Amino acid sequence: MFHPNYPVAQLHPAPYNPRFLDDEAFEALKRSIQVLGMIKPIIVADTGTIVAGHQRTRALLATGKTTTPAFVLAHLNKQDEMKFNQLHNGTDLDTGDEHVTVPPSDVLGYVDVAPHCVTGNLRAAGAPLRHTICGLLTMYGPWGGMVATQSGMCLSGAQYALSCKLVNLPIRVYYVADQDAMRVRAIFGKQYGTFCYDNLPKTTYAQTFAQMYRVRKDKHGTPRGVRAPNYEKIYIPNFRDGERILDFGCGQGDYVRMLQERGVRIWGVEFFYRIGTHLNTEAVHKMIDSLIATLDAEGRFDTVICEFVLNSTDSLEAERSVMTCLNAFCKPGGRIYASGRTLESVEGTLQVTGATQENLVFLDHHGYTARLLKGQWFYQKYHSRKMRLDLAQTYISPDAHTTNAPRAKGTFLLAGTKHREMPRDQVHRALAFEFNLMWPGGQSVNRHEAIIAAYDRALDREATAAAATAQEGPECSTTTTR
Template sequence: MELVSPETVVADPHNPRKTDPARLELVRLSLEKFGFLLPLYATNSGVLLSGHQRAVAARQLGWQLPVVFRQKDERDAHGVNLTFNRATNDFRLTDTDHSRLPIEALFSRLQDLPDAPDPYPCLTMEQWSVRELLSRNVDRFERYAANAARQLAAYNVQMPIVITPHGDVLNGVGRLQEASARRQDMIDCVVLKPDQDADLARFILNKLSMDFSFSDGFKDVLRNNAFRRARQRRRSLGSGYLFAFSVKRCRDFSIGKHRKELKALYGERLLDFGAGQGDEARMLRKIGVKVTTFEPYRAPGKKPTVTAGRRSAFRFLKAVSQQLPFSSVMLSSVLNSVPFETDREHVVTICAALCSPDTTLFAAARSRKDPNWKECSTGIGLGETSSRSARFVLSDEPGLAVSELNADPKIQKYFQPSEFEALFERHFGAVTIGEHINNVTAVCQRPHPVNPARLRKALEFEFDLPYADGRMGLVEEALAAFSKRLGVEL
């Protein structure tokens, strides 16, 4: 930890927090009254990872900053801000809306306190026994906070905890639990002074936070992270392919035994839009179904690359340009991973434009009956998957959650049937909505006439998608292919 000038560090452009002036003033006032109870964290080059608001407040006060500098990790631009935020505060799973603070009451209480005798109490940490602190704070254990702390520990960050002189944890109970799980004997503690207001310090440390507001840069990170993970390979057709057969469990459906039914339903040529790892397309090709795929975020290794995305796009656009007819268009689990509402609208716009009067579009996506959404939205019953990912709900749109904070944060959208119906009815004259294995489903026919301006906007988005190593850059090729196919000028 170093004491440095505020000019030594700069804000991370990917920081997904929107500064609220009233709350920022509370941050400044709390620094005056308690000092820096926790340090800030930054990369060796000075890009802040945690403590953006305190850095601004300290600059207003003319104070220096206590900063822990750490080696930049390749994941730093992919969610470290989210990880720090969830692990610094003792949040519960459902703690996401921070706009309802009793601002005036907090101002009044803070103003009545004397100024901190030491602006930098985090510089004089003490080592305390983990076992002793655990026994004293067992009633404050929070499974979600411990999981968030485990995510932070994966970055090799050992953030101190804040305690009273008697050992009551004011901030960092999750970090204490995580230290215990690693069988750590001692832990760094910042000890509040005996005459300081412990309850107010606890509230400030854990409840005073800014709301999420994803910048354009962070939105592109989330778009790029929408790829299907290598661990999520399919060994059988998913719900998006089988809901029309009323199959109760996908693994019980034999492609070989039902090849005639599959071909009869889906026809001669199928488009799999958002094909993931391509597993389902390969299964269907083996039984003689012609499948065209498009997967802009195919990840042949650990991450999607612009080269792999362009390769998939070129093959797809060739099929579009050749005016190959599609008897069926599949959107299987795709819309769950498309992070923003306008992006999902673009996807459906493109798919509808590829549908002839004889084409049927089949779509399926996780509904809000899905166990992962129930765990995330209610804050109870954390299962194994949830406990690994430290997911939490976003307030930007109903049914949104972000997960995998350490390994490329990913937004998941969970749908209500009414949302699915509204999305597809804007593009099709006949839409039938159903449910299948915690999914909402749609069968869509009679596409509306193409709106050239809307389609052009959708193609400009979809064929210039962002990657960690560049952008797709195929807008002109996409416009040409669709213009040729549809006989319109885009």
């Protein structure tokens, strides 16, 4: 239901707000409200919680206003709340080829326009966006709007208008004077802040649901799951006889088990190994016990693999810790592989024009997006080429490279021979982070002290062996002269 003058005093913010405005952006937003008013309604749950429009409500109050236009929606679930928030905050979602017009108006301000009176290009780019908007319109009814000149030209909200037309719902249009069109376009063309997920809860164990089951067999011996192109095309063909391999973040461990059965000397570690939807903490401890035992027996690994963990980190600290661990567990001159998802794979999502299964993502400046899954915040990171190259050259070697992963659209692979050693104190911090990740119910992995000690023992043995070799020196021969 639309309320043209909802009392701001009756509103309270949601516990999340993924939009960050610096002081300059906030002042610009405040000026735009002083010039145009609140021509974009906020979205409010029937509990009085602001679902979308936190920063504009704050800016409105700073202008001295006490009421705001608002759509009040009933029976919202948390997943849809976040969708509304992200769609509402995506200030540049119109793609420019919608060509939306509405009938001219004799009055300024809000007017409801029937869907059959809206014209536009229903084959415009932005099909994933319209798909999402239509789903929310079907569940909750009208919740947004568009801005148009008195003569009927759309200035903002074209994708929302096309979506309303598709589901046959009226469009709430805010008409402005024709002579104000340029100023309105300029105001809507500005970026008022950026997405920022830093303050959202981080229940890292929720990231386990990004993992896929692979190469598994059912009770009849029939293969199920999916093949991993990196394993099939890159890792396995390049394994060397007798080498020791670590899969760090091995997911459900399918490839590790399969290769162990073939006699490959491979170990796996997964902190969120699960049976169905429940974590199998006993199996996690057994994997860590085996890792410590082989570090003590034979030292660090010849090859370290990290399959699609980088895209499932939930913070920059987690990403740095993962890469530091890969470096730490690999012996000098060994090989490191790490894969993830490319930023390029989602940058073109809004350009899709037809039916699609693409999901919308709203990225912060670090490449992260967030959504609610099974009641927990779930994060994905998309790496630009520069991000990928920086990781490879910082944590592997200056000549490490990044390529698109084979037969896996939208993914990348970092690869190289390790020629960099991370400082021991940095490794200790990373091991403490990774090997003490939180589990549900207030528990944690709590194996950080043991793995740090095992790592130190391995390094000390390497140093002792190197010193002994240096003392022996090169073999030499002597000739006695009489």
